[in-house]
Amino acid sequence: MERENEKVAAPKKGRSHGAQSRPGRTLAFILIAMVALTGGMFLSGHTTPRLGIDLAGGTSITLKAKSEPGQKNAVNQTNMNTAVSIIERRVNGLGVTESEVQTQGSDNIIVNIPKGTNEAQAREQVGTTAQLYFRPVITVAAGAPTPEPSASPSGSDKGKATDKAADKATDGGTGKASSTPTPTPTASQTSQGRAVTDALKADSSPTPSASSSASGKPTPSASSTPDPATAALQKKFTDLDCTDKAARSQVTSGVRPEDTAVACGKNSSGQWEKYILGPAEVNGKDVDKAQATINQQTGAWVVNMDFTGGGSKKFAKITSKLSQQQPPMNQFAIVLDGDVVSAPSVSSTLSGSAEISGSFDQQSAQDLANVLSYGALPLSFQEQSVTTVTAALGGEQLHAGLIAGAIGLLLVVIYLVVYYRGLSLIALASLLVSAVLTYVIMTLLGPAIGFALNLPAVCGAIVAIGITADSFIVFFERIRDEIREGRSLRPSVERAWPRARRTILVSDFVSFLAAAVLFVVTVGKVQGFAFTLGLTTVLDVVVVFLFTKPLMTILARKKFFASGHPWSGLDPKRLGAKPPLRRTRRAPGSSVGPVDTKEA
Amino acid sequence: MSKLGHLGARLIRGEVGYDFIGKRKIWYGISILITITAIVGLAVRGLNMGIEFEGGAVFTTPKTSVSAGTAERSAEAASGHDAIVQELGTGGLRIQISGVDTAKSDQIKTELAKDLNVPEAKINADLVGPSWGETIANKAWTGLIVFMILVVIYLAIAFEWRMAIAALVALIHDITITVGIYALVGFEVTTGTVIGLLTILGYSLYDTVVVFDSLKEGTKDITKQTRYTYSEIANRSINGTLVRSINTTIVALLPVAGLLFIGGGFLGAGMLNDISLSLFVGLAAGAYSSIFIATPLVADLKERDPQIKALKKRVLAKRAAAAAKGESAEAPEAQGEGDDFDDDPSDDEAAAVVGPRHQPASRNRGRGRPSGKRR
Secondary structure (H helix, E strand, C coil), X not given: CHHHHHHHHHHHHHCCCHHHHCHHHHHHHHXXXXXXXXXXXXXXXXXXXXXXXXXXXXXXXXXXXXXXCCCCCCCCHHHHHHHHHHHHHHHCCCCCCCCEEEEECCCEEEEEEECCCCHHHHHHHHHCCCCEEEEEEEEEEECCCCCCCCCCCCHHHHHHHHHHHHHHHHHHHHCCCCCCCCCCCCCCHHHHHHHHHHHHHHHHCCCCHHHHHHCCCCCHHHHHCCCHHHHHHHHHHHHCCCCCHHHXXXXXXXXXXXXXXXXXXXXXXXXXEEEEECCCCEEHHHEEEEEEEECCCCCCEEEEEEECHHHHHHHHHHHHHHHCCCCCCCEEEEEECCEEEECCECCCCCCCEEEECCCCCHHHHHHHHHHHHCCCCCCEEEEEEEEEECCCCCHHHHHHHHHXXXXXXXXXXXXXXXXXXXXXXXXXXXXXXXXXXXXXXXXXXXXXXXCCECHHHHHHHHHHHHHHHHHHHHHHHHHHHHHHCCCCHHXXXXXXHHHHHXXXXXXXXXXXXXXXXXXXXXXXXXXHHHHHHHHHHHHXXXXXXXXXXXXXXXXXXXXXXXXXXXXXXXXXXXXXXXXXXXXXXXXXXXXXXXXXXXHC | CHHHXXXXXXXXXXXXXXXXXXXXXXXXXXXXXXXXXXXXXXXXXXXXXXXXXXXXXXXXXXXXXXXXXXXXXXXXXXXXXXXXXXXXXXXXXXXXXXXXXXXXXXXXXXXXXXXXXXXXXXXXXXXXXXXXXXXXXXXXXHHHHHHHHHHHHHHHHHCCHHHHHHHHHHHHHHHHHHHHHHHHHCCEECHHHHHHHHHHHHHHHHXXXXXXXXXXXXXXXXXXXCCCCHHHHHHHHHHHCHHHHHHHHHHHHHHHHHHHHHHHHHCCCHHHHHHHHHHHHHHXXXXXXXXXXXXXXXXXXXXXCHHHHHHHHHHHHHHHHHHHHCCCCHHHHHCCCCCCCCCCHHHHHHHHCCXXXXXXXXXXXXXXXXXXXXX
16 A cells, blocks of 8 residues: 555656656667767767877977067066967867977977877967067058069059059958959059158158048158158068068068068968058957957958957057048058058947958968967077977886776676676666767867877776766665665656756766866866866766666666566665565565575 | 675664764874874975976987887986986987986986987987976966865855865865875876876765765754754764765776776886876775765764754753653664654654664564655
C-alpha cells in the first residue's frame, strides 16, 4: 500500500522534462551530435588536437629591437617588457595557443609558437609595430614620381585635376567606389605642389583661405617663398617613389607624430599614392578596441575601431575641422607603421568609432584588428632568425606520461567495475562519450581558435575524469539510497534524479564560475587553463543530462537491472535494502539475515 | 563492492559511522599542525621558481651529435637546476636553465662544451627573461581574488554565509598544504605546477559543495524537530555521503597517482612530477578538508546561532526527560536512528531496544515507512 503511494508520488517529484519522458530521443540526439562532430573533425582534416610547444615543438622567432634615430635609450628593460606582453597578447589573445614570449639578452625577444600555427601570419603579427596615427591629409598624388614634368596647365585645368585626384583618393580611401581604376593624372603636380605649400602655411595658422587656395587659385607669393623645411618636405614628396620599397621605408623612418610627414599608401585598386600629411591628431592609444567586420554597404572587410573617451573627443574635433575643408584637405589618413592604410574623406563630425577600409580580406582584416586591439609596440623590431625547435619535453617523457595515464585509467575502470558492477557500464559509457566529445571538440578548436594542448592541460583533463565520474557517482549513490529505502528501480531512478541533478548543477556551477572568471580576467596560460576547465565542466553537465540520465532510465526498464540481478550493481540485498514491509514481518530472517552473514 | 555497498547502507542509516563532528578538535589540530609545517617549510625553504617565472640562462650550441636527453642530464648536472632542452632547426641545441647568473653561466658553458664535445666559443650564452611575466602573474592574482569574492557571494546565496566561510577556509587550507609540501619536497615550480594549483582550487570547492549540498538537504527542517542537534545531523550527512566521497576521491586520485608514481617515479618523467605532485596532494587535501574541516566548521558556526542553540537545549532537555523516564537506551543510540524528523515516540521504542549491528525484524518497522522527507 505504501509502495503504491510512492509510485504515485514519484513522477510528481521527478518533475518530468523532455529528458526524462523521452529518454530514447535524448540519447539519439546526443549520439547524432557526437557522430556529426566526429564527422566534422574528419572532414576538417585535423584528427589530432594541436599540441603545445612542450609536447610537439614548433617555431622560434628571434626579434631584435631596432633603435630608432632620435630615440636613444628607447631599448630598455621597461620597453622590452611592455613589448613582450603586447606580443604575447597578439599571438595568444585567447590564451589557448600555448605560445611563449620572453626576452633574451638586453634587446632580443623570442617568440615560440607551436607546430601547426600559420607561421607567416604569426611572423606578421609579432613583427608589426602597429603605430597608428590619424593625420589630416594635406595633399595627394600618384605614387610614382612623374617621369616628365608636364606642361603647366591652365588654371581651370588645375582645379579640375586637383578635384579629380582628390575624388579618386577619397574613393580609394573609403573603398566604397568600385569604379574602374584610371591612371591618376599626373598633370596636377605643379598645382598640388603649390597647394601643399599653402596648406602647410595654413596649417600653422589655420585660415579658411587655405582651402580656397587649394581648390585652384594658388597665390604666387606662397610658391615663390617657401621656407626651407617646407621646401625639403616638398622635394622629398616630389622625389618619392612609392613603388620602391626601400624608398618607402626610408621616407617613413624617424618621423615624429608631431611633424608633418610624407607617406605612401595603396588605394583600393592597388595603385600607390603618396601623401603629405599634417601632424597626428589621434593615435593608437586612443583606440579602445578594434574588430574586423564586413561593411554592410560594400560587402568588403573593414576594421572597425572604437575610441576611448578621450580619443572620441579628439576624433570629433579633427573630423569637425576637416569636414569644413575642401578636397583633398577634408581627408584624414589612417597611418599604420608609416603607411597610409586608408584616407577617407570627412563630410560631417564623427566620434566614437572609425572604420579602416582598404584592400582587406578576412584574414588581413582580423590580423589588423587583433594588432590594433593590443596596442602598439614601444619599439620596432627586426626579425633576426626563425628556426624550428623540438618539443621541450622529450619524447620519452610524453611516452612515460601516456603509459602512466593509461595505467591510472585502467585502475579507474577496474575500480568502477568491481564496485558498481552492471552500473559501471553506464559510467564507462558516459566517460567514453565525454572523452570522445572532449577530444573532438579540442581537435576542432585547433584550427578554429588556435587551441593547443600542453602537458598541464592533459593532466587537467585527467583530473576532469574525476569530476565527470563524480556526477555519475552522486547519481548512482542516490539511486542506491532509494533502493535501500525499499523502492524498486524505476521509481528510484526518477526520485534520485532531481536530487542528484541539483547537486551536480550546484557543484559544477562553482567550477564553471572559476573558469569564467579566470578566462575573463587573466591572460596567457591561466586563461588557457580556464578555457579547458570551462569546456570540461560544460561537457560534464551535457553528458550527465543528455546521456547518463536517459541511458539509466532506459536500462532501468531492462530486467537485468530492474530485478536487481547480483551483477547489476543494484541488488537490493547487497545494498542492504530494507525489504518491503509485508515480507519483513513474515520472514525477517530469510530476507535480512543472510545478507548480514554473507557480508560480515 | 558489496561490502562497501553494504557499509554504505549502514552509514546512511547511521548504524555505523564515525563521529566527525565530535572529534573535530583532533582533526582541527592535525590540520593546524600540517598547515604550520607547510608554512614553515615555505618560509624556510621557499619555492624553487622555474625559468618561466624567474628567467635564467639560455645556451645555444652549434650542430652537435649529442641527443637532447643526454644534453639535458649534463646541463642539469652542471647547474643543479632543471633544464629545458630543445633541438633547433640548425641541428644545434637550445638549453634553458633557471636560476643562473652570469658567473655561473660561464662555468656551465665550460662544462657543457666538454660534455657536448663542441668548442666553448661556439656556445652562445645569454640571459632570458621570464615567459610568465609580471603581467600574467598580476592578472592571475586579480582573477583569483575576483573569483573568491564571487564564490563566497554565490555560496552565501545558494547555501548560507557560514558555509561560504567554511568552504573558503577549506580552500585556503588545501592550497597552503599543497604549496607547503611543494616547498618541502623542493620540486621546481613550473607553469604546470600553477595549473595544477588552479585545478585544485576548482576541485576543492567542487568537493566541498557536494558535501554541503547533502548537509543542506539534511538540515532543511531542522528546527521543526527536537530529536537531533545540528551537529548530529551534520555528522549523519557526512557519513551519508562518505561512500560517494571515497569513490570520487579514488576515481580522481587513481590516474593522478598513476602519473605521479609510475610516470614520474618509475619512468622518470620530470615535468610530470611537477604537475602530478601538486594535483595529488591537492586532490587528497581537498577531499579531506571537505569532510574533516569544512563541515565541522559549519556545525561549529551554526551552533552559535540562537535558533540552533535553542534547538540543542530542547533536544538535550528532551533526552534528559527520556532518560529520567528510564528509557536510557535511547539517548546515545538515537543519534544513529530514524531518518525522519517527525516526533513519533512509537518509532523510538522499537528501535531503542536493538543494538546497531544485528538487526532483527522489529527495527525495520520504523524503517519501511517511506516519508517524503527522508534524506
